[in-house]
Amino acid sequence: xxxxxxVKYNGGVIIAADSNNARSILxxxxxxxxxxxxxxxxxxxxxxxxxxxxxxxxxxxxxLKLYSLSNPGxxxxxxxxxxxxxxxxxxxxxxxxYQVQTLLGGWDASxxxxxxxxxxxxxxxxxxxxxxxxxxQGYASNFALSVLDREWKEGLTKEEAIKIVDNCIxxxxxxxxxxxxxxxxxxxxx
Amino acid sequence: MSILEYNGxxxxxxxxxxxxGIAADTRLGVQAQTVACDFKKVFKMGDKLFVxxxxxxxxxxxxxxxLTFRKNLYELKEEREMKPKVFSAMLSxxxxxxxxxxxxxxxxxxxLDDDGKPFLSAMDLIGAPVYTDDFVVSxxxxxxxxxxxxxxxxxxxxEGVTSRELKGRQD
Numbered sequence: 001x002x003x004x005x006x007v008k009y010n011g012g013v014i015i016a017a018d019s020n021n022a023r024s025i026l027x028x029x030x031x032x033x034x035x036x037x038x039x040x041x042x043x044x045x046x047x048x049x050x051x052x053x054x055x056x057x058x059x060x061x062x063x064l065k066l067y068s069l070s071n072p073g074x075x076x077x078x079x080x081x082x083x084x085x086x087x088x089x090x091x092x093x094x095x096x097x098y099q100v101q102t103l104l105g106g107w108d109a110s111x112x113x114x115x116x117x118x119x120x121x122x123x124x125x126x127x128x129x130x131x132x133x134x135x136x137q138g139y140a141s142n143f144a145l146s147v148l149d150r151e152w153k154e155g156l157t158k159e160e161a162i163k164i165v166d167n168c169i170x171x172x173x174x175x176x177x178x179x180x181x182x183x184x185x186x187x188x189x190x
Numbered sequence: 191m192s193i194l195e196y197n198g199x200x201x202x203x204x205x206x207x208x209x210x211g212i213a214a215d216t217r218l219g220v221q222a223q224t225v226a227c228d229f230k231k232v233f234k235m236g237d238k239l240f241v242x243x244x245x246x247x248x249x250x251x252x253x254x255x256x257l258t259f260r261k262n263l264y265e266l267k268e269e270r271e272m273k274p275k276v277f278s279a280m281l282s283x284x285x286x287x288x289x290x291x292x293x294x295x296x297x298x299x300x301x302l303d304d305d306g307k308p309f310l311s312a313m314d315l316i317g318a319p320v321y322t323d324d325f326v327v328s329x330x331x332x333x334x335x336x337x338x339x340x341x342x343x344x345x346x347x348x349e350g351v352t353s354r355e356l357k358g359r360q361d
Contacts, residue, residue, distance in 0.1 A: 045197050094291060122225055128197065128247035130218050140296045141223060 001178055002034060003140030004133050005168050006103040007152065008133050011115035013105030013190025015045040016165045018140075018180040035186045041062045042106035043188050047137045048099045048125070056098040060085055060190035063085035078106025081122040083128055084178070099125050101137040107188040116190050143175050146169035153156030158187065193294045194315065196221060199231055199244035199329035203300035204310035204339070206347040208346060212240045212300040215329075218247055235261055238302040239274050241281070244329035245295035245315065253295050274301030274309035278319060285317030292316050297329045 003018045021032035022035040035045045036057035044055045044060065063084070067076065076084075082104050092098050104121040122128075134148045151164045162185075169183055198219045198300035203212040218229035232242045235256045241257060244252040248304045260280060261272050272280075278299045285293060299311045312326035313319050320326070324343055 010331075086248075086251065090248050093248065126246065126248040127251070128218065129251060130247075131227055132226050135225070145223070180206070 001051070002138045003144075003172060003176075003180060003183075004034065004045040004047050004101070004103050004137040005140065005144060005148075005165055006045060006105055006120050006132075006135050007148065007156070007161045008120045009156040009158055010117045011113065011118060012117035012158065012187055013043075013109050013120050013160050014158070014165055014184040014185060014187045015043055015103055015105050016126060016169065016183050017047075019182040019184050020178075020180055021050065030182050035184055036061060037186070039068075039081055040105075040109065041075070041077065041188060042078055043186050044085070045103040045105070045137070045150050046075055047101040052098045052100045056088075056100050056102075060088065068078050069120045071162065077108050078104070078119045078121070079131075081106060082123065082131075085123055086129040088124060089123065090122075093126050097125060101125055103135050103137055105188050107190065131142070133184075139178075140168070140172055143171050147171055158184065158189070191221070194245050194296065194302065195330050195339060197245070197247040197250075197335040199250075200331050200333050201231060201242035201244045201298050201328040202325065202339070203240075203242060203298050203310055203312075203327075204343065205300075205310055205323055205351060207351055208302075208306050208308070209239075209349045210308045210310065211349075211360040212242050212298070214242050214244075233257070235277060236271060236301070239272070239277060240278075240300045242298040242300070242328065244297045245293075246285070249293040249295045251296070253281075253284075253293055260284070274299060274303055275311075276295060277301070278309070278311040278321075280314075282313055282317035282319050285313060289316055298326050298328045300326075 005016045007014050015035050017034040019030055019032050021029045035043055037059040038044045102123045104123055107116055107118050110117040120132055122130045122132045134152050136145050147168050212232055214231040216228050218226040234240055243253055257355045264272050296315055297313050301309045303309050310326050311319050311321045345358045
């Protein structure tokens with residue numbers, strides 16, 4: 001039911017997530033934050049049962065914090081962070097899976113650009129990891145992926161990316177059965 | 191819904207005159223929906239050794255990591271390169287180890303052994319191997335791939351022709 005939308009732009013990434021907290025036919029709250037900041041330069045949008053949203057994102061962010069304390073000055077790239085998340089999910093898959101579909105977005109400094117570059121990773125609950133330019137988790141993908149297919153291009157500005165996310169949310173408003181009145185939106189950039 | 195068909199794949203490897211070729215599609219899907227068009231399914235394990243992995247994407251990636259690890263460990267201990275048939279046997283063993291909770295991946299191994307002779311093998315998800323000297327296929331459209339191979343394959347094709355034939359099957 002959760003909608004997680006992620007878009008990469010020139011110099012960063014944006015992740016938008018609906019803020020509904022619902023089970024079956026009941027909505028508990030309209031202000032649940034499903035985007036965790038797991039590292040100073042990385043955000044993780046999560047879709048799934050409440051327990052797994054929290055336990056997975058906290059496990060990852062606390063382990064990343066431990067790494068940064070044990071290895072001072074050695075920042076983890078977004079790629080390494082994504083790899084760590086993938087490994088956690090893949091190992092848990094055959095023990096007690098985290099039922100979270102995620103989109104990981106991060107910012108890294110880059111020699112090629114003074115604004116650095118964003119990277120976005122599609123990471124499903126079984127541990128399939130793929131670097132993408134944009135991605136959507138949840139039923140929303142059936143509606144909004146075509147919007148992104150049409151409108152995304154290389155070298156977007158942050159404003160253009162936000163506009164595209166807006167268009168995605170509008171199509172959900174129009175066509176998606178579930179009402180999602182509020183969205184949370186976060187970005188990772190310089 | 192079959193776990194082996196969840197993400198989708200088409201892998202093919204073929205032997206020619208003193209050469210092997212391996213090709214795979216690059217689609218990552220979630221059943222009918224396409225998530226990405228640049229997903230890697232063929233992995234270079236050595237100068238003359240490739241493995242193509244079809245099946246559940248997560249297990250494809252896990253196996254790639256496991257195989258790289260095990261091959262590197264072997265080469266550190268043995269102080270020599272791992273031959274394709276040894277690699278294939280190791281992969282078969284790794285898969286059978288998980289007999290009652292398998293990796294959902296059906297691999298294809300393609301390489302050249304020491305005297306430059308082509309090596310091909312394919313396995314099912316629990317490691318049952320098949321060794322051939324012509325072609326091997328794996329994935330969600332093996333019927334189509336087998337049909338094309340049987341029709342177009344000829345032994346001892348030159349390198350350029352072999353890769354053209356492979357490409358023909360991917361299209």
